[in-house]
Amino acid sequence: MSKGSVENYSFVSVKQLNPAKLCSPDYLRNNKQFIISISSNYGNFDLDLTHTPCNYGGVRFWLLCSCGKRCTKLYLKRGAYACRQCQQLNYMSQQWNKSDIPLLRVRRLRNRLEWPQDLRAWPIYQKPKNMHWRTFSALVRELEEREQERLQMFIVYLKGMGIW
Ligand SMILES: [Zn+2]
Structure with a gap:
Protein backbone atom coordinates (compact mmCIF):
# COMPACT_ATOMS: atom_id res chain seq x y z
CA MET A 1 0.00 0.00 0.00
CA SER A 2 1.41 3.37 -0.91
CA LYS A 3 1.69 6.09 1.70
CA GLY A 4 -0.77 8.93 1.61
CA SER A 5 0.45 12.18 0.26
CA VAL A 6 -0.58 15.51 1.70
CA GLU A 7 -2.23 16.57 -1.54
CA ASN A 8 -4.88 13.87 -1.21
CA TYR A 9 -6.13 14.85 2.21
CA SER A 10 -8.38 17.52 3.48
CA PHE A 11 -6.67 19.97 5.76
CA VAL A 12 -7.41 22.92 7.94
CA SER A 13 -5.00 25.84 8.10
CA VAL A 14 -4.50 28.74 10.47
CA LYS A 15 -5.07 31.01 7.49
CA GLN A 16 -8.51 29.53 6.83
CA LEU A 17 -9.54 29.76 10.47
CA ASN A 18 -8.41 33.35 10.76
CA PRO A 19 -8.44 33.25 14.58
CA ALA A 20 -7.57 36.94 14.79
CA LYS A 21 -11.13 37.84 13.93
CA LEU A 22 -12.48 35.65 16.77
CA CYS A 23 -10.10 36.73 19.51
CA SER A 24 -9.71 40.18 20.94
CA PRO A 25 -6.25 41.24 22.14
CA ASP A 26 -7.60 41.03 25.69
CA TYR A 27 -8.75 37.47 25.17
CA LEU A 28 -5.35 36.51 23.82
CA ARG A 29 -3.54 38.08 26.76
CA ASN A 30 -5.51 35.83 29.08
CA ASN A 31 -5.54 32.68 26.97
CA LYS A 32 -2.27 31.23 25.82
CA GLN A 33 -4.22 28.34 24.40
CA PHE A 34 -7.78 28.07 23.20
CA ILE A 35 -10.11 25.88 21.20
CA ILE A 36 -11.86 26.62 17.95
CA SER A 37 -14.75 24.47 16.80
CA ILE A 38 -15.17 23.89 13.11
CA SER A 39 -17.78 22.05 11.19
CA SER A 40 -17.56 20.93 7.60
CA ASN A 41 -18.74 18.17 5.29
CA TYR A 42 -16.46 15.90 7.28
CA GLY A 43 -18.08 16.58 10.64
CA ASN A 44 -17.51 18.75 13.68
CA PHE A 45 -14.11 19.18 15.21
CA ASP A 46 -12.56 20.98 18.14
CA LEU A 47 -9.10 22.27 17.35
CA ASP A 48 -6.50 23.47 19.83
CA LEU A 49 -4.80 26.71 18.97
CA THR A 50 -2.02 28.66 20.54
CA HIS A 51 -0.17 31.85 19.70
CA THR A 52 3.32 33.27 19.90
CA GLY A 58 0.71 41.20 17.22
CA VAL A 59 0.67 37.44 17.41
CA ARG A 60 1.14 34.47 15.18
CA PHE A 61 -1.36 31.64 15.52
CA TRP A 62 -0.68 27.93 15.49
CA LEU A 63 -2.73 24.80 15.38
CA LEU A 64 -1.70 22.34 18.06
CA CYS A 65 -1.43 18.69 17.16
CA SER A 66 -1.90 16.10 19.92
CA CYS A 67 1.86 15.36 19.64
CA GLY A 68 2.50 18.86 20.96
CA LYS A 69 3.74 20.30 17.69
CA ARG A 70 2.70 23.77 16.59
CA CYS A 71 1.48 23.63 13.01
CA THR A 72 0.12 25.91 10.34
CA LYS A 73 -1.91 23.04 8.88
CA LEU A 74 -3.51 19.88 10.21
CA TYR A 75 -4.62 17.04 7.98
CA LEU A 76 -7.77 15.00 8.25
CA LYS A 77 -7.39 11.25 8.25
CA ARG A 78 -9.48 8.55 9.89
CA GLY A 79 -11.82 11.12 11.37
CA ALA A 80 -9.23 13.24 13.15
CA TYR A 81 -7.06 16.23 12.43
CA ALA A 82 -3.36 15.90 13.13
CA CYS A 83 -0.02 17.04 11.78
CA ARG A 84 1.56 15.55 8.71
CA GLN A 85 3.94 13.41 10.74
CA CYS A 86 1.25 12.00 13.01
CA GLN A 87 -0.91 11.19 10.01
CA GLN A 88 2.08 9.55 8.35
CA LEU A 89 1.57 11.53 5.22
CA ASN A 90 4.30 11.96 2.65
CA TYR A 91 7.50 10.32 3.77
CA MET A 92 7.54 7.78 6.54
CA SER A 93 11.17 6.74 6.58
CA GLN A 94 13.37 4.74 8.91
CA GLN A 95 15.01 8.04 9.67
CA TRP A 96 11.81 9.34 11.17
CA ASN A 97 11.41 6.29 13.39
CA LYS A 98 14.91 6.80 14.71
CA SER A 99 14.44 10.47 15.37
CA ASP A 100 11.36 9.60 17.36
CA ILE A 101 13.46 8.16 20.19
CA PRO A 102 13.47 11.49 22.06
CA LEU A 103 9.71 11.42 21.95
CA LEU A 104 9.70 7.96 23.54
CA ARG A 105 11.99 9.28 26.28
CA VAL A 106 9.68 12.20 26.87
CA ARG A 107 6.75 9.82 27.18
CA ARG A 108 8.62 7.59 29.63
CA LEU A 109 9.59 10.55 31.82
CA ARG A 110 6.06 11.86 31.83
CA ASN A 111 4.93 8.44 32.85
CA ARG A 112 7.26 8.44 35.87
CA LEU A 113 6.09 11.90 36.83
CA GLU A 114 2.49 10.74 36.46
CA TRP A 115 1.92 13.59 34.05
CA PRO A 116 -0.53 13.33 31.15
CA GLN A 117 0.79 11.98 27.86
CA ASP A 118 -0.90 14.74 25.96
CA LEU A 119 2.18 16.78 25.15
CA ARG A 120 0.20 19.96 24.75
CA ALA A 121 -0.30 20.00 28.49
CA TRP A 122 2.68 21.08 30.58
CA PRO A 123 1.55 20.66 34.19
CA ILE A 124 4.36 22.57 35.83
CA TYR A 125 5.59 21.31 39.18
CA GLN A 126 2.96 18.75 39.95
CA LYS A 127 4.91 16.31 42.06
CA PRO A 128 3.60 12.78 42.50
CA LYS A 129 2.71 12.23 46.16
CA ASN A 130 5.30 9.63 47.02
CA MET A 131 8.23 11.09 45.14
CA HIS A 132 11.13 12.90 46.77
CA TRP A 133 11.57 16.51 45.71
CA ARG A 134 15.14 15.77 44.65
CA THR A 135 14.05 12.94 42.35
CA PHE A 136 11.23 15.08 41.08
CA SER A 137 13.35 18.06 40.15
CA ALA A 138 15.92 15.80 38.47
CA LEU A 139 13.17 14.23 36.37
CA VAL A 140 11.71 17.59 35.42
CA ARG A 141 15.14 18.83 34.41
CA GLU A 142 15.69 15.78 32.27
CA LEU A 143 12.27 16.11 30.73
CA GLU A 144 13.01 19.70 29.77
CA GLU A 145 16.22 18.58 28.08
CA ARG A 146 14.47 15.78 26.25
CA GLU A 147 11.75 18.10 25.06
CA GLN A 148 14.42 20.36 23.63
CA GLU A 149 16.18 17.41 22.03
CA ARG A 150 12.92 16.26 20.53
CA LEU A 151 12.27 19.65 18.94
CA GLN A 152 15.78 19.87 17.57
CA MET A 153 15.61 16.42 16.05
CA PHE A 154 12.35 17.34 14.54
CA ILE A 155 13.82 20.33 12.78
CA VAL A 156 16.76 18.30 11.55
CA TYR A 157 14.37 15.80 10.13
CA LEU A 158 12.41 18.40 8.24
CA LYS A 159 15.55 19.98 6.83
CA GLY A 160 16.61 16.59 5.59
CA MET A 161 13.37 16.35 3.69
CA GLY A 162 14.01 19.61 1.91
CA ILE A 163 10.97 21.38 3.21
CA TRP A 164 12.70 24.25 4.97
ZN1 LIG B 1 1.34 15.55 15.40
Whole structure:
Protein backbone atom coordinates (compact mmCIF):
# COMPACT_ATOMS: atom_id res chain seq x y z
CA MET A 1 0.00 0.00 0.00
CA SER A 2 1.41 3.37 -0.91
CA LYS A 3 1.69 6.09 1.70
CA GLY A 4 -0.77 8.93 1.61
CA SER A 5 0.45 12.18 0.26
CA VAL A 6 -0.58 15.51 1.70
CA GLU A 7 -2.23 16.57 -1.54
CA ASN A 8 -4.88 13.87 -1.21
CA TYR A 9 -6.13 14.85 2.21
CA SER A 10 -8.38 17.52 3.48
CA PHE A 11 -6.67 19.97 5.76
CA VAL A 12 -7.41 22.92 7.94
CA SER A 13 -5.00 25.84 8.10
CA VAL A 14 -4.50 28.74 10.47
CA LYS A 15 -5.07 31.01 7.49
CA GLN A 16 -8.51 29.53 6.83
CA LEU A 17 -9.54 29.76 10.47
CA ASN A 18 -8.41 33.35 10.76
CA PRO A 19 -8.44 33.25 14.58
CA ALA A 20 -7.57 36.94 14.79
CA LYS A 21 -11.13 37.84 13.93
CA LEU A 22 -12.48 35.65 16.77
CA CYS A 23 -10.10 36.73 19.51
CA SER A 24 -9.71 40.18 20.94
CA PRO A 25 -6.25 41.24 22.14
CA ASP A 26 -7.60 41.03 25.69
CA TYR A 27 -8.75 37.47 25.17
CA LEU A 28 -5.35 36.51 23.82
CA ARG A 29 -3.54 38.08 26.76
CA ASN A 30 -5.51 35.83 29.08
CA ASN A 31 -5.54 32.68 26.97
CA LYS A 32 -2.27 31.23 25.82
CA GLN A 33 -4.22 28.34 24.40
CA PHE A 34 -7.78 28.07 23.20
CA ILE A 35 -10.11 25.88 21.20
CA ILE A 36 -11.86 26.62 17.95
CA SER A 37 -14.75 24.47 16.80
CA ILE A 38 -15.17 23.89 13.11
CA SER A 39 -17.78 22.05 11.19
CA SER A 40 -17.56 20.93 7.60
CA ASN A 41 -18.74 18.17 5.29
CA TYR A 42 -16.46 15.90 7.28
CA GLY A 43 -18.08 16.58 10.64
CA ASN A 44 -17.51 18.75 13.68
CA PHE A 45 -14.11 19.18 15.21
CA ASP A 46 -12.56 20.98 18.14
CA LEU A 47 -9.10 22.27 17.35
CA ASP A 48 -6.50 23.47 19.83
CA LEU A 49 -4.80 26.71 18.97
CA THR A 50 -2.02 28.66 20.54
CA HIS A 51 -0.17 31.85 19.70
CA THR A 52 3.32 33.27 19.90
CA PRO A 53 4.39 36.90 19.76
CA CYS A 54 5.38 38.34 16.42
CA ASN A 55 8.58 40.31 15.86
CA TYR A 56 6.60 43.20 14.47
CA GLY A 57 3.90 43.18 17.12
CA GLY A 58 0.71 41.20 17.22
CA VAL A 59 0.67 37.44 17.41
CA ARG A 60 1.14 34.47 15.18
CA PHE A 61 -1.36 31.64 15.52
CA TRP A 62 -0.68 27.93 15.49
CA LEU A 63 -2.73 24.80 15.38
CA LEU A 64 -1.70 22.34 18.06
CA CYS A 65 -1.43 18.69 17.16
CA SER A 66 -1.90 16.10 19.92
CA CYS A 67 1.86 15.36 19.64
CA GLY A 68 2.50 18.86 20.96
CA LYS A 69 3.74 20.30 17.69
CA ARG A 70 2.70 23.77 16.59
CA CYS A 71 1.48 23.63 13.01
CA THR A 72 0.12 25.91 10.34
CA LYS A 73 -1.91 23.04 8.88
CA LEU A 74 -3.51 19.88 10.21
CA TYR A 75 -4.62 17.04 7.98
CA LEU A 76 -7.77 15.00 8.25
CA LYS A 77 -7.39 11.25 8.25
CA ARG A 78 -9.48 8.55 9.89
CA GLY A 79 -11.82 11.12 11.37
CA ALA A 80 -9.23 13.24 13.15
CA TYR A 81 -7.06 16.23 12.43
CA ALA A 82 -3.36 15.90 13.13
CA CYS A 83 -0.02 17.04 11.78
CA ARG A 84 1.56 15.55 8.71
CA GLN A 85 3.94 13.41 10.74
CA CYS A 86 1.25 12.00 13.01
CA GLN A 87 -0.91 11.19 10.01
CA GLN A 88 2.08 9.55 8.35
CA LEU A 89 1.57 11.53 5.22
CA ASN A 90 4.30 11.96 2.65
CA TYR A 91 7.50 10.32 3.77
CA MET A 92 7.54 7.78 6.54
CA SER A 93 11.17 6.74 6.58
CA GLN A 94 13.37 4.74 8.91
CA GLN A 95 15.01 8.04 9.67
CA TRP A 96 11.81 9.34 11.17
CA ASN A 97 11.41 6.29 13.39
CA LYS A 98 14.91 6.80 14.71
CA SER A 99 14.44 10.47 15.37
CA ASP A 100 11.36 9.60 17.36
CA ILE A 101 13.46 8.16 20.19
CA PRO A 102 13.47 11.49 22.06
CA LEU A 103 9.71 11.42 21.95
CA LEU A 104 9.70 7.96 23.54
CA ARG A 105 11.99 9.28 26.28
CA VAL A 106 9.68 12.20 26.87
CA ARG A 107 6.75 9.82 27.18
CA ARG A 108 8.62 7.59 29.63
CA LEU A 109 9.59 10.55 31.82
CA ARG A 110 6.06 11.86 31.83
CA ASN A 111 4.93 8.44 32.85
CA ARG A 112 7.26 8.44 35.87
CA LEU A 113 6.09 11.90 36.83
CA GLU A 114 2.49 10.74 36.46
CA TRP A 115 1.92 13.59 34.05
CA PRO A 116 -0.53 13.33 31.15
CA GLN A 117 0.79 11.98 27.86
CA ASP A 118 -0.90 14.74 25.96
CA LEU A 119 2.18 16.78 25.15
CA ARG A 120 0.20 19.96 24.75
CA ALA A 121 -0.30 20.00 28.49
CA TRP A 122 2.68 21.08 30.58
CA PRO A 123 1.55 20.66 34.19
CA ILE A 124 4.36 22.57 35.83
CA TYR A 125 5.59 21.31 39.18
CA GLN A 126 2.96 18.75 39.95
CA LYS A 127 4.91 16.31 42.06
CA PRO A 128 3.60 12.78 42.50
CA LYS A 129 2.71 12.23 46.16
CA ASN A 130 5.30 9.63 47.02
CA MET A 131 8.23 11.09 45.14
CA HIS A 132 11.13 12.90 46.77
CA TRP A 133 11.57 16.51 45.71
CA ARG A 134 15.14 15.77 44.65
CA THR A 135 14.05 12.94 42.35
CA PHE A 136 11.23 15.08 41.08
CA SER A 137 13.35 18.06 40.15
CA ALA A 138 15.92 15.80 38.47
CA LEU A 139 13.17 14.23 36.37
CA VAL A 140 11.71 17.59 35.42
CA ARG A 141 15.14 18.83 34.41
CA GLU A 142 15.69 15.78 32.27
CA LEU A 143 12.27 16.11 30.73
CA GLU A 144 13.01 19.70 29.77
CA GLU A 145 16.22 18.58 28.08
CA ARG A 146 14.47 15.78 26.25
CA GLU A 147 11.75 18.10 25.06
CA GLN A 148 14.42 20.36 23.63
CA GLU A 149 16.18 17.41 22.03
CA ARG A 150 12.92 16.26 20.53
CA LEU A 151 12.27 19.65 18.94
CA GLN A 152 15.78 19.87 17.57
CA MET A 153 15.61 16.42 16.05
CA PHE A 154 12.35 17.34 14.54
CA ILE A 155 13.82 20.33 12.78
CA VAL A 156 16.76 18.30 11.55
CA TYR A 157 14.37 15.80 10.13
CA LEU A 158 12.41 18.40 8.24
CA LYS A 159 15.55 19.98 6.83
CA GLY A 160 16.61 16.59 5.59
CA MET A 161 13.37 16.35 3.69
CA GLY A 162 14.01 19.61 1.91
CA ILE A 163 10.97 21.38 3.21
CA TRP A 164 12.70 24.25 4.97
ZN1 LIG B 1 1.34 15.55 15.40
